[in-house]
Amino acid sequence: MTTPDSLTERYMAAVLRNIPGGKRADVERELRSSIADAIDDRTQAGESTEQSERSALEAMGDPALLAGSLTGRVNYLIGPAIFPRYRDMLLLLIASLAPLIGVVLGLLEFGRTADIGKAIAAGITSVLNFIVYTVFWLTVVFAAIERTDVVARLESQGTSKSDRWSVDQLPHVPTNAATIGDTFEGILTAGIAIVALIVLPHVTWTTDAGQVVPLLEPSLGDFWIPLLLGLVIVELGFHLFAYVRGRWTLPMAALYAIPQIAVAGSLVYLALNGLIINPAFSKAIDFPQLGQAGSPGMLIFAGAVVIVAAIEIFKTFRRAAAEGRPQSEVASIA
Secondary structure (H helix, E strand, O other): OOOOOOHHHHHHHHHHOOOOHHHHHHHHHHHHHHHHHHHHHHHHOOOOHHHHHHHHHHHHOOHHHHHHHHHOOOOOOOOOOOHHHHHHHHHHHHHHHHHHHHHHHHHHHHHHHOOHHHHHHHHHHHHHHHHHHHHHHHHHHHHHHHHHHHHHHHHHHOOOOOOOOOHHHOOOOOOOOOOHHHHHHHHHHHHHHHHHHHHHHHOEEEOOOOOEEEOEOHHHHHOHHHHHHHHHHHHHHHHHHHHHHOOOOHHHHHHHHHHHHHHHHHHHHHHHOOOOEOHHHHHHOOOOOOOOOOOHHHHHHHHHHHHHHHHHHHHHHHHHHHOOOOHHHHHHHO
């Protein structure tokens, strides 16, 4: 009987993470049977149970290469170790953000021209552009990670490409991994923030006199909007990187907290100083206190920003703290 963090379970996890969901059950069943038979044969030949398990797994070889051979796929630009995550991430980005971008930009075009045909064309064009750029840049990023990961592993172990794979290279079974659901939540949140930062500067109110008044303080576009966009994109990059690695680490969580704090601090500063809402907009809608410094609305907004940022940072550190521990240790802490 294997324990949750035994060599066999770690090997199985490393193989199955690269197997498509539809084939995973069959592969797991057959692979477990093969491993058990190999261990039994070696045990009967006189090896200890521990050595039999180690020898049997090392004879099977690198789990990433084994997974590639089991699925019948050969991926040269992006290797089998991270190709499934590349594929899942590509589909996730396109499915979650492309429709949102298409609808928002289509509505903006319709608001500008009042032409439904141009609005539909703008939405479709923006979706196609987003897909093309996403495929290109995500491929570049994953190809770079593939090569960086190989270099980092060789440097840390001081081995050459000809050295034999060893079970000592197996990661522990994740106890709180960066799952597709967590990553989707992070990507969707960042995507909504990006769209909001792009769209809100274009939201206006037309007064009875025909004057068009923007919602946000016009000066935000000179510095604050670009800064916030850049910080949110950095946050998005952390979610992508964590998903590729399969987990959060404490150094990653600490670095991720920096843009989180920067975004929250910027928004709190702007809110408490009354620099978000355009005073002319507040006056036009007959609510002059809406964006004033110290107003209830701005105080509530600032408090909400701090709470959301604190929760996000706490969740990330909690995931990172659980990583790399055996399941039994995590259970005892809980």
